[in-house]
Amino acid sequence: MNEQSIAILILWAVIFAYSILGSIDFGAGFWAMVYANHKSLASKIANRYLSPTWELTNTVLVFVVVAFIGFFPKAAYTLATIMFAPVTLILVLIAIRSTFMVFAYSLPRYEKMLRIISGITGLLIPALLITVLPVTEGGYVDFSGDTESLLYGKLFSSPAVYFYMLFGLTSELFLSALFLADFSREQGSEETYQVYRRSAIFLGPATLVTAIIALVATDVDASWFLDNLMKQIPFFAISLIFFVVGYTSLWWTNRAHNSLGWPRIAVLAVIAQYAFASYGYGASHLPYLVYPDVTVDTSFTTKETFYTLLVLYAIGIAILLPGFIFFWNLFLKDRTFIKGK
Amino acid sequence: MDTVTLSRAFFGTSLAFHIIFATLGIGLSLMILLFEILYQWKKDSDYAVMAKRWTKAFAILLGVAIPTGTIVGVQIALLWPGFAKIVGQVIAVPFQIEIFAFFLEALFMSIYVYAADKLSSSLRLLSLFFVMIGATASGILITSANTWMNTPAGFSMRPDGTVYDVNPWEAFFNPSFYTGASHVVITAYAAGAGVVAAVAGYKLLKRNQSAREIAYHKKGLLLSLIMTFAMGIMMWVTGHSSAINLHEHSPEKLAAAEGLFETQSHAPLAIGGFVDPVTQEVKYGIEIPWALSILTGLSPDTVVKGLNEFPPETWPPFYTHVFFNLMVGAAGWTTMISGLALAYWYFIHHKRGGKLPKWLLWSIASIGPVSMLGIEFGWIFSCSGRQPWTIYGFQRTTEAATRADFIAPMYMLFIVLYVFLSVLTVIVLRTFFRRHPLLPELEGNGGKV
Ligand code: HDD
Ligand code: HEM
Ligand code: HEM
Numbered sequence: 001m002n003e004q005s006i007a008i009l010i011l012w013a014v015i016f017a018y019s020i021l022g023s024i025d026f027g028a029g030f031w032a033m034v035y036a037n038h039k040s041l042a043s044k045i046a047n048r049y050l051s052p053t054w055e056l057t058n059t060v061l062v063f064v065v066v067a068f069i070g071f072f073p074k075a076a077y078t079l080a081t082i083m084f085a086p087v088t089l090i091l092v093l094i095a096i097r098s099t100f101m102v103f104a105y106s107l108p109r110y111e112k113m114l115r116i117i118s119g120i121t122g123l124l125i126p127a128l129l130i131t132v133l134p135v136t137e138g139g140y141v142d143f144s145g146d147t148e149s150l151l152y153g154k155l156f157s158s159p160a161v162y163f164y165m166l167f168g169l170t171s172e173l174f175l176s177a178l179f180l181a182d183f184s185r186e187q188g189s190e191e192t193y194q195v196y197r198r199s200a201i202f203l204g205p206a207t208l209v210t211a212i213i214a215l216v217a218t219d220v221d222a223s224w225f226l227d228n229l230m231k232q233i234p235f236f237a238i239s240l241i242f243f244v245v246g247y248t249s250l251w252w253t254n255r256a257h258n259s260l261g262w263p264r265i266a267v268l269a270v271i272a273q274y275a276f277a278s279y280g281y282g283a284s285h286l287p288y289l290v291y292p293d294v295t296v297d298t299s300f301t302t303k304e305t306f307y308t309l310l311v312l313y314a315i316g317i318a319i320l321l322p323g324f325i326f327f328w329n330l331f332l333k334d335r336t337f338i339k340g341k
Numbered sequence: 342m343d344t345v346t347l348s349r350a351f352f353g354t355s356l357a358f359h360i361i362f363a364t365l366g367i368g369l370s371l372m373i374l375l376f377e378i379l380y381q382w383k384k385d386s387d388y389a390v391m392a393k394r395w396t397k398a399f400a401i402l403l404g405v406a407i408p409t410g411t412i413v414g415v416q417i418a419l420l421w422p423g424f425a426k427i428v429g430q431v432i433a434v435p436f437q438i439e440i441f442a443f444f445l446e447a448l449f450m451s452i453y454v455y456a457a458d459k460l461s462s463s464l465r466l467l468s469l470f471f472v473m474i475g476a477t478a479s480g481i482l483i484t485s486a487n488t489w490m491n492t493p494a495g496f497s498m499r500p501d502g503t504v505y506d507v508n509p510w511e512a513f514f515n516p517s518f519y520t521g522a523s524h525v526v527i528t529a530y531a532a533g534a535g536v537v538a539a540v541a542g543y544k545l546l547k548r549n550q551s552a553r554e555i556a557y558h559k560k561g562l563l564l565s566l567i568m569t570f571a572m573g574i575m576m577w578v579t580g581h582s583s584a585i586n587l588h589e590h591s592p593e594k595l596a597a598a599e600g601l602f603e604t605q606s607h608a609p610l611a612i613g614g615f616v617d618p619v620t621q622e623v624k625y626g627i628e629i630p631w632a633l634s635i636l637t638g639l640s641p642d643t644v645v646k647g648l649n650e651f652p653p654e655t656w657p658p659f660y661t662h663v664f665f666n667l668m669v670g671a672a673g674w675t676t677m678i679s680g681l682a683l684a685y686w687y688f689i690h691h692k693r694g695g696k697l698p699k700w701l702l703w704s705i706a707s708i709g710p711v712s713m714l715g716i717e718f719g720w721i722f723s724c725s726g727r728q729p730w731t732i733y734g735f736q737r738t739t740e741a742a743t744r745a746d747f748i749a750p751m752y753m754l755f756i757v758l759y760v761f762l763s764v765l766t767v768i769v770l771r772t773f774f775r776r777h778p779l780l781p782e783l784e785g786n787g788g789k790v
Contacts, residue, residue: 052451058407059443062414066436069418073429080418080425084745091415092758095408099762102404103769106397107776110769147744302430304507309437316441323448330456 003306004296007071010313012282014067018060019278020175020271022129025050025057026122027176029097031199033119036112041192043115045184050118052331054101058094070309074299075289082141082150082290083132090128097121123169130168134161137218137225138291148293160217167210171274174203178246178270182263190259197250197261204247211277224291228284235280242273342749345742348420351752352413353724357717358759359413362406364716367480367526368533369399370473375564377466387557390782395537397777398770400454405766407447412755420748424731424741427504428486431496434509435485442482446475480529481522485513488521491723492590493732520586524579528719531576532712534568535675539709541565542702553783562705563686566679569708573676580672581636588637591733592646594726597657598665599633600626601647608633608645613666616659621649623662657726664722671715675708 028046035042069076080087097118104114134140140155141148155161181196218226229236246269250261287295300306342350373395380388414436418425428436449471452460460468489495495512496504541562545555587595595601600616600623601608610633614626634643648656682705690697727733731741 052455055407055447055451056444058411059440059447062411062443063440065415065418066433066440069425069429070433070437071429073426073433076418076429077422077426080422081743081745084419084743085747085751087415087419088747088751088754091412092754095412095758095762098408098411099404099765102401103765106401106773107769149746301433302504302507305430305433305509308434308509312434312437312441316438316444320441320444320448323445327448327452330452330459 003303004300006310007300007306008282008286008296010310011064011067011071012279014060014064016275016278018057018064020274021057021060022126023172023175024179025054025176026126027172028180029118029122030173031176031180031196033115033122035195036115038195040195041184041189042180042195045187045189045192046180047115048187049180049183050101051105052327054098056327058098061094070305071301072289072296072299073301075294076299078148078290078294078299079132079136081148082135085150085152086128086131090125093121093125093128097125122172126168126172127165130164131155131161134158134164134218136285136288136290138288141290143293160214163210163214163217167207167214170203170206170210174200174207175267175270175274177203178263178267181261182267185263193261193263194259197263200266201247201250204243208243225284228286229280232280232284235276235283239273239276239280242269242276246270246273344744344748345739347748347752348742349738351748351755352416352420353721354752354759355409355413355416355755356720356724358762359406359409360716360720361713362402362409363480364529364532364713365402365536366399366406367476367529368531368536369395369402370469370476370533371530372533372537372565372568373399374466374469374473375568377469379564381462381466385560387560387783390557390779391561394774394777394779394782396454397773400450401766401769401773403450405762409762410443419745420743421731421741422743423736427732427736430504431493431507431509432486432489432512434513435482435489439479439482442475442478444475446472446479449475477526477529480525484522484525485515485518487723488517489513489515490730490732491521491594491727492516492586493735498735516590517583517586520579520582524576524583527572527575527579528712528716531569531572531675532709532716534565534572535679535712536709538562538565538569538679539706542705545697546699546702546706551780554779557779557783566682566686566705569675569712570679570683573672573679576672577676580669585637588645591726593648593651593655594657594661595637596646596648596650597659597661597726598722599623599645600659600662601633601645602649603647604644604650605647606634606644607631607641608643610636611662614662616662618659655729657728661722661726664718664725668715668718668722671711671718675712675715678704678708 028050032043032046032050035046037043068079100110100114100117104110135150135155140151140158142151177196177199181193181200184190184192184196215226215229246266249265249269250263252262252265253260254262287297289296289299301309373392376388376392376395380386380392417428449468453465453468453472489512492515493512494515495508495510497506498504538561541558544550544558545562550558584595587598597616599608600611600614602621607630609628609630611623611626611628614623616622617624631641633645634641637643637645682701685697685701729737729739731738
């Protein structure tokens with residue numbers, strides 16, 4: 001493997017990690033709003049997950065940006081120019097959401113407002129984030145003239161963009177519902193588990209349908225991309241198998257809990273499903289980062305910086321891993337946490 | 342405004358806002374650690390209450406520090422894509438390590454805030470220690486990137502902008518890294534201590550307080566005054582090294598800061614006033630003969646370069662003189678007041694007892710805002726004094742800036758956002774502490790958390 005491939009693989013891994021953590025984080029915000037008045041603990045459990053973790057998730061987002069600039073600085077240049085307005089809007093939404101997260105923890109009277117804010121931003125932020133996919137596939141950027149610019153009219157009148165958003169939202173909600181189902185069971189609330197299980201059952205097929213529509217509806221301008229997708233069919237096939245395993249596991253009998261479903265298996269299988277699908281997607285995208293002008297090779301950083309970053313990644317992860325494990329045990333496994341102080 | 346000016350205003354505003362919370366993040370984490378250490382050492386539960394209450398404030402401020410940090414981090418690429426392109430090739434290392442520092446801080450901050458009652462006291466200290474290390478490291482790392490912009494190192498550039506011969510560590514440890522990083526960290530500690538002192542001083546001005554509350558505030562005041570004064574002295578030492586560093590590596594910036602046009606030995610130090618580029622002198626200021634030469638080389642014979650040595654189109658703006666003076670003035674005020682207050686305490690209050698006088702408490706209350714202003718002035722001086730360069734000698738600000746559309750409306754939106762967040766932060770802090778008064782907490786029935 002050459003350096004560029006290693007770099008894009010690491011970048012893919014960081015983005016993938018964020019898309020999983022981000023989906024759960026934003027999705028939990030949405031579910032906390034939807035189930036605000038539900039008789040179960042659904043809303044409370046979602047918020048309990050969010051309070052200690054949003055900060056880490058946010059740091060992973062900054063990680064994505066820094067990794068992008070470090071590995072592919074020239075692509076960062078192009079993307080920053082064309083995505084200026086959408087990304088700036090995302091920043092505003094994130095700022096409002098994060099501050100309310102903290103303020104509501106300090107002052108419970110903001111809790112109701114927080115639910116609404118984090119519920120709505122939990123849909124808007126991912127929807128805006130995912131527009132980067134169709135944009136990088138080409139057709140919405142004007143490369144003539146002395147600077148690249150986004151063709152807003154074309155972008156927002158294209159149905160493909162809305163299908164992408166729909167796909168992003170259904171998968172966000174599916175994954176977060178599964179995760180919260182598992183989290184509820186971990187916390188010992190079978191009733192809440194059932195609530196999230198039902199949501200997941202409803203959303204599972206929706207993710208498949210929207211995924212297929214989004215890919216098929218991709219504009220003709222991106223036909224290069226469709227051709228590439230065809231070559232990655234095996235990855236999508238494995239991905240589908242994982243979906244079937246994960247989805248059906250919601251009906252497997254579970255003696256220990258005296259009910260249906262193995263949410264832990266479902267979560268892991270669906271994460272694997274997304275890993276394979278997004279790997280296939282990413283592989284089809286190559287060698288372009290932004291079609292047709294920016295490729296992995298032309299935008300790669302200097303070799304010296306690349307190797308230094310590689311070493312830093314190894315050291316940083318080795319140092320932080322014990323911290324993450326401690327954190328996980330403290331908050332996500334500990335049942336006293338959910339029962340309140 | 343053209344897009345470059347807009348981008349500069351936009352970015353300056355975002356940073357000026359972020360830096361308030363980031364600096365407090367560094368300074369307060371040290372103070373809270375000190376409170377916890379004192380508590381475990383002296384077994385005086387007042388210090389535990391102090392740590393607990395300041396942690397609450399810290400957590401609220403962190404709620405603004407993190408999203409605004411995310412904003413500036415992303416805006417480096419959004420507003421300065423030309424700069425980001427070179428950052429990625431040469432100086433990506435501090436940004437990357439900073440991510441790990443953020444993780445460290447975020448992990449242990451969550452652990453300390455959300456699980457404090459489940460931790461043993463040594464684990465609490467350890468978590469706080471990591472929070473402090475993470476925050477300080479963030480400050481040092483971002484300063485590495487900033488000092489590299491002032492004194493770039495570790496790469497070469499062809500005329501077409503191609504970068505080669507990169508040495509990331511040489512870029513990281515660029516010539517002004519040590520002076521810059523130590524100055525930033527020390528001033529952040531000073532500002533954190535100054536804010537704690539200011540709050541304690543302000544609280545002591547209130548009437549009708551129980552003896553218990555007064556004793557509590559006095560303990561906090563004494564500790565934070567000692568810290569402010571100690572860091573204040575260090576501030577002069579590190580500030581002086583920064584000035585020497587400018588003399589060696591950024592003579593234009595120093596010349597503009599002092600309004601010096603002719604290269605000369607026995608150069609004077611100009612305090613106050615403003616620079617008049619037509620007559621090439623500092624108007625309405627006080628000139629101390631020889632002082633600048635002595636300051637930069639410890640000898641009046643030191644030759645200090647003047648602006649006429651450089652082409653006028655790369656002169657920094659002259660208002661940097663004002664910001665430099667304001668920064669040093671802020672240092673003078675905080676060091677003087679904290680020193681004076683300590684002297685009063687030791688020589689008069691200690692012997693005679695009684696109340697601390699009002700004028701002294703008001704002066705103490707001012708050092709919090711003044712030291713925050715010092716931080717702002719220092720950064721504006723450092724960043725504006727680099728103009729017209731973004732990377733000194735390599736990339737002009739005009740080449741770094743974005744050419745995207747919609748900068749002006751987005752800037753408006755962010756101004757609204759920052760105003761909204763400021764107001765909300767003040768409201769939340771005030772409401773929180775009104776709901777959780779000090780006295781019940783001190784009397785050990787816990788208060789409601
Ligand atoms: C409370 C804040 C504060 C105070 C009281 C001072 N400074 Fe400062 N100064 C900073 C906060 C600061 C800063 C915000 O930390 C800066 C901005 C950029 C940097 O690296 O540090 C800075 C930069 C800075 C620079 C420019 C470095 C550069 O641009 O490369 C110089 C020459 C000084 N300082 C010198 C001093 C002197 C002689 C002071 C008198 C005691 C002083 N500072 C007090
Ligand atoms: C362009 C300049 C800057 C960038 C890109 C930047 C970036 C960031 C980011 C992304 C965060 C949030 C991290 C998270 O997600 O947890 C953050 C927080 C923080 N930043 Fe900045 N920052 C800048 C300037 C500064 C400066 C100058 C300092 C130090 C004086 C500083 C110190 C901190 C600290 C200590 C935090 C942690 C929050 C806290 O402890 O309160 N930053 N910064
Ligand atoms: C946190 C405190 C800081 C403040 C208040 C601050 C303030 C400013 C201001 C006012 C400007 C506009 C300068 C002008 O147009 O005259 C500016 C520009 C800039 N600053 Fe800073 N700055 C800070 C720290 C940093 C740091 C830590 C970095 C980078 C690591 C940085 C990078 C830049 C860049 C890239 C520009 C734009 C290009 C330029 O004008 O040179 N700043 N900043």
